[in-house]
Amino acid sequence: MRARYVTALGLLLAAFLWGACGEDEADGPFPMELVGENRLFHATLSPVSEPLVVGSNDFDLTVVRAEDQAPAEGLAIEVVPWMPHHDHGAPTAPSVEEVGGGRYRIRGVAFNMEGEWELRISVSQGEIEDRFVAAFRV
Amino acid sequence: MRRFACSVLAIAAAVLPRLAEAQACCAGAAAGELGRLTLHEEALLGVDLRAVRTLGAFGDDASFRAARVEALQFEQSFVGTLRLGEAVQVGAVLPLVGSFARTPRESGFGGGLGDVRLSARCDFTFAGASRTVPGIALLGGVAAPSGRPVEATDHPLGVEATGMGRWRSWLGAAVEQSHGWAFAQIAGAVIHDAPRDVGDRRADARWGATGSVVLGASLPSEWTLAASALYEVEPRSPRRNVRFGLGVGHPLRDWRLQGGVFTDAPFGGLGRNQTVQAGFHFALMRIWT
Numbered sequence: 001m002r003a004r005y006v007t008a009l010g011l012l013l014a015a016f017l018w019g020a021c022g023e024d025e026a027d028g029p030f031p032m033e034l035v036g037e038n039r040l041f042h043a044t045l046s047p048v049s050e051p052l053v054v055g056s057n058d059f060d061l062t063v064v065r066a067e068d069q070a071p072a073e074g075l076a077i078e079v080v081p082w083m084p085h086h087d088h089g090a091p092t093a094p095s096v097e098e099v100g101g102g103r104y105r106i107r108g109v110a111f112n113m114e115g116e117w118e119l120r121i122s123v124s125q126g127e128i129e130d131r132f133v134a135a136f137r138v
Numbered sequence: 139m140r141r142f143a144c145s146v147l148a149i150a151a152a153v154l155p156r157l158a159e160a161q162a163c164c165a166g167a168a169a170g171e172l173g174r175l176t177l178h179e180e181a182l183l184g185v186d187l188r189a190v191r192t193l194g195a196f197g198d199d200a201s202f203r204a205a206r207v208e209a210l211q212f213e214q215s216f217v218g219t220l221r222l223g224e225a226v227q228v229g230a231v232l233p234l235v236g237s238f239a240r241t242p243r244e245s246g247f248g249g250g251l252g253d254v255r256l257s258a259r260c261d262f263t264f265a266g267a268s269r270t271v272p273g274i275a276l277l278g279g280v281a282a283p284s285g286r287p288v289e290a291t292d293h294p295l296g297v298e299a300t301g302m303g304r305w306r307s308w309l310g311a312a313v314e315q316s317h318g319w320a321f322a323q324i325a326g327a328v329i330h331d332a333p334r335d336v337g338d339r340r341a342d343a344r345w346g347a348t349g350s351v352v353l354g355a356s357l358p359s360e361w362t363l364a365a366s367a368l369y370e371v372e373p374r375s376p377r378r379n380v381r382f383g384l385g386v387g388h389p390l391r392d393w394r395l396q397g398g399v400f401t402d403a404p405f406g407g408l409g410r411n412q413t414v415q416a417g418f419h420f421a422l423m424r425i426w427t
Contacts, residue, residue, distance in 0.1 A: 054207040055244045056294040080339070085198070085375040085411035087334075087341040088303070091291040112288055112296025114195040114205065116411060137197050 028052075029136050034121075035066075036130035041123055042066055045134050048105075052138045054114055059106040060099075063123060071102025072125070079106050080120045083113070084135075111138045173217035173423065175227050177264065181220045182394070184423030188213040193402070193416055196379075196409035204404075207295075212236040213252065217423070225262070231255040235285065239295040248298035252285040253306070265314040265321065272315040277327060281306040289336055304334035304341070310348070321354035321364075346372035362387045364398075379403075379412040389425075396421040 031046040041063050048058040063072040075098075081090035092110045099105055111117055114137075121132040173182055192209040196202055213236070219229035236249030257279030265273030285301015292298065310327025329346040350368040357363055366383040385398030401416035402409065 053241060053243070054209075054239070054295065055241045080337075082339075085377055087331075087344065087375075088287065089289045089336055091288055091293055091296045091299070108294070110294035110296070112291075112294070112299070113209075113413060114192075114203065114207070115413065116198045137203075 032134050032136070034132040034134055036123070036132055038130045039066055040128055040130040041072055041132075042069070043121070043123075043132055045119070045121075045132075052111065052136070054111055054138065057109045057111065059109060059119070061096075061104045061106055061121065063102050063104065072123070073098070073100070073102055075104070075123045075125050077104055077106075078122045079109065080122075081109050081111065082118045082120055083115060084118055085116055114138050173219040173229050173231070174259065175219050175221050177224075179221065179425050179427050181426040182218070182423045184217045184394075184421055186213075186215040186217055186396075186419055186421040188215070188417060188419040190415045190417035193404050193414045195413045196406075196411060198411055200407050200410045202404050202406045202409070202414065206241070208238075208240040209295075210238045211417075212238075212249075215252075217421070226258065226260050228258045229256070231257075233285075233300075235300040237297040237299070239297050241295070244294055246293045246295050246297040248291070248293060250286055250298070250300045253281045253301040254284045255279060255281045265323075266316040269317075272313050275312045275314075277308075277310040277312060277325070279308055283334075287334075287336075302331070303336075305332040306330070307332075314352075316354075319356040321352075321356075323350075323352040323354075325350045325352075344372060344374050346370065346377075360389055375411055377411040379409045379414075392425050392427075394421075394423040394425055396423070 028050055030050065031044050034043040034045060036042065043064070044062045046060050048060060061077070063075060064070060065072050077096040079094045079096060081094070083089070090110045091112050092108055094109045095107050097105045097107065109119065117136060117138050119134045121134065123130050123132070173184060175182060190211045192205050192207070194202055194204040213233050215231050215233040217229065217231050219227055221227045232254055233252035234249065235252040236247065238247045239245065257277070259275055259277050261273060261275045263271050263274050267273070283301055283303050283305055285303070286299055287301060287303025288296045288299040289303070306329065308327045308329040310325060312323055312325035314321070314323035326349045327347065329348065331344045331346070333343045334341050348368060348370045350366060352364055352366045354362065354364040364385045366385070368381045369378070371378040380403045381400055382403065383398055383400035385396065387394060387396045397418070397420045399418045402412070402414040404414045
């Protein structure tokens, strides 16, 4: 009888540990193609290194004009990391540096926890404004 | 009998989870009742020490992924409860939150004052007083955004975050009954998070709910054992989680010792958009009768 209890307990523990191992990571969504909400710009977003990690991450953003696919240079870009299901942002504000040819390096995107995140990206040039939302799991 | 029932509840409540306690930034009010008075007690003051480790997280597809970061959270809560007549008791919890996190590239430790919570409980009937009428109680409370929200921190791992940055209130009810050495309680609460502004953005108000079951037993030498299960859901997000707890308690003259372990269920499908945690707590309370 005691052996049965030990076996049952062992199976229960094994099941618990099996479940706790979790799922393997699926292929990431990057590079991610983005279309501006105002359809003025298209963009491609890629992390500098994968997989994304809790803590600091850098991204590359390539922006082109929707009408002629020409590189969009000289944009003012603001990036806000946001955790939509938890309604909070990130510890630090990312910085954006223009590399050239419509490419921008986003530095210091800090994900403080694992889960579903968004990068809310606002781009503007003079009177022209557009906005991208990239959703992914960290 | 009623004293036993209250003891079980006091123990069980301490291991029940808090809605959206995924990280300190999401921590807030307890839907549970840390520091509940038994019927013959007039007041208590105590401290609750709690340590929590993050095991992983559920994604939007309800799949579980094991943690790739070592994240620990420590909380010291100063607890006070005062009885106002036989049926009503009011309480306050002052939490001091500390968080440690380490990844292969970064590590950090931070903390401070968390979200201060005020709560009240009104018992209309008491468990064990009648074989046919169970104990019925109304529960309510509010948590102030006295902690530091994650957006107000500087460390990339967010270890300085200690609060939600928004007001939380909750209202619920509990039905409980005891028979001999056994005790059972079913409780539920509706939780409301007020809207908050983050920079030029506004996070809307949100609603959540919890439901819990507690089974308790009186053991020899005045030990009390309680097992609990709690389901929490926030439909709009959508988030959900299941937590199991096991607690023990023992009276020592004018003091009460409580301790327990708890864990979220790390199985795909049982949670969604929620961090999975496990931990333990230890509480010491000075009782005035």
